[in-house]
Amino acid sequence: MDVIRTAIGLMSGTSMDGIDVALIRTDGRGFIDRGPFLGVPYEADFRGQLKRALELARPLTDRNGRSAELRDIELELTQRHAIAVAAFLERFGLAADAVDVLGFHGQTVLHRPDEGLTVQIGDGQELARQTGIPVVYDMRANDMVHGGQGAPLVPAYHAALAGKFQQAGQAVCFVNIGGISNLTFIGTDGRISAFDSGPGNTLIDQWVEMQTGKTYDPGGEIAGRGKVVAALAERYLDNPFFRGNVRRSLDRGDFAPLRDGEASLEDGARTLAHVAAAAIVKSAGFLPESPSIYIVCGGGRLNATVMAEFSARAEALGSHVLTAEQAGFDGDAMEAEAWGYLAVRSLDGLPLTFPGTTGVTAPVSGGMLARP
Known part of the structure; x- marks a missing residue:
């Protein structure tokens, strides 16, 4: 026993x-x-x-x-x-x-x-x-x-939590939006696939602290008042990390923070929220199959701007997004x-x-x- x-x-x-x-x-x-x-x-x-x-x-x-x-x-x-x-x-x-x-x-x-x-x-x-x-x-x-x-090391735990969804025949992907974001995918056959997906909160936190002295963007309110600066977003999303079939884990220093003067406070926060959301979807393209459900945990799930963009992108591809709490967990x-x-x-x-x-x-x- x-x-x-x-x-x-x-x-x-x-x-x-x-x-x-x-x-x-x-x-x-x-x-x-x-x-x-x-x-x-x-x-x-x-x-x-x-x-x-x-x-x-x-x-x-x-x-x-x-x-x-x-x-x-x-x-x-x-x-x-x-x-x-x-x-x-x-x-x-x-x-x-x-x-x-x-x-x-x-x-x-x-x-x-x-x-x-x-x-x-x-x-x-x-x-x-x-x-x-x-x-x-x-x-x-x-x-x-x-x-x-x-x-990442958390996937063994995610797989244990995914049982009730697998019983319903659903492919589940846990998304942890921490300083660095990572994905854990549990397929309908029980196969586990996991990897870091890109920058999460770190770039946003660094930018907001540089500009305001605050340590983060509460609820994504600052980002919600800005617009995406396409050239800056593409600078991040064109990173070699997002190309090729070999996934690797990230250090918080792998993506350089925005430089002072590159954007307004609001536009910088909005751009980096866009990067956080788009990076998840971009990296999810390397999963064995498209998830039925994404379950989002970590501090980034509290950033409404990140979550709105990620949800819209995922739903457009036929996936449903839940916060950890909506799935019955504590994010x-x-x-x-x-x-x-x-x-x-x-x-x-x-x-x-x-x-x-x-x-x-x-x-x-x-x-x-x-x-x-």
């Missing part, structure tokens, strides 16, 4: 806006009981430190060749995750010993899949010590050792839930990635286990 464990997943994504904490009870297979969720935002000063970490990581050629300054940021990030776990447990009346494992993503500061190099800062052993809970961390590295891109919690799910799979030695998701040569498990 498969063992059902209680896991907490911890996610700090490419948007660098905070820590998502979610609880899940699962056997790492088909049984999923979703629990509570808590978002813990970063304040501006620490977001600045994480941006500094991206600069410090840029020259790295080795996963372990980290400067003292980068290690200091890593320790601060780890401590913030420990505090987030403690806040979560207190908020929902849980004891640490009621949790079997933490799934710890850390913060990606460098991802160069063509070089077999990915760097996530976050000290799993220190997190286990501070929380008193076993931690599974560093879940991308083993995939890359075996020829994979190291991303804020899904990635963190996935990290808890993957931690349980790691404990059981089950595959985290597959040839159709990361390009790994064969299904492979991964992750390191740290005990308190």
Whole structure:
């Protein structure tokens, strides 16, 4: 009989806006009981430190060749995750010993899949010590050792969630619009295909912060007042990433931000919202078949401008678009839930990635286990 464990997943994504904490009870297979969720935002000063970490990581050629300054940021990030776990447990009346494992993503500061190099800062052993809970961390590295891109990892969880749609004979595509957007396709035959689809929120966030000091465009309101600057949009959508049949994972630095003065605030935001939506549809052209349903999660689903354009483009091709909530899920919690799910799979030695998701040569498990 498969063992059902209680896991907490911890996610700090490419948007660098905070820590998502979610609880899940699962056997790492088909049984999923979703629990509570808590978002813990970063304040501006620490977001600045994480941006500094991206600069410090840029020259790295080795996963372990980290400067003292980068290690200091890593320790601060780890401590913030420990505090987030403690806040979560207190908020929902849980004891640490009621949790079997933490799934710890850390913060990606460098991802160069063509070089077999990915760097996530976050000290799993220190997190286990501070929380008193076993931690599974560093879940991308083993995939890359075996020829994979190291991303995306969430598809194993998406596939588990897709069961009710597959029973209705529908091909489902989960769209996560985070800093970078990615797709997970589960065909009518159960086959999984997944890959990064292009820039999501990152370019919009960078532009709005440059122009206004705000960290994002709330609800897509700024973009809603602008118009698409075609030449700028095509500059992004003509990127070689969108050509050829070989899909690869992206780093947030793969698409350069708009330069100051290239557009008005509103037109720049609208153009980048257009790019985010069009990139999804363009990349979906590489899927094995056209999805019956798109299920959208991640922060980008709250940008009404992105969603309106994506929905219109998808509906024109015969696909129906739902938010995660409309499909019965929690779009804020899904990635963190996935990290808890993957931690349980790691404990059981089950595959985290597959040839159709990361390009790994064969299904492979991964992750390191740290005990308190």
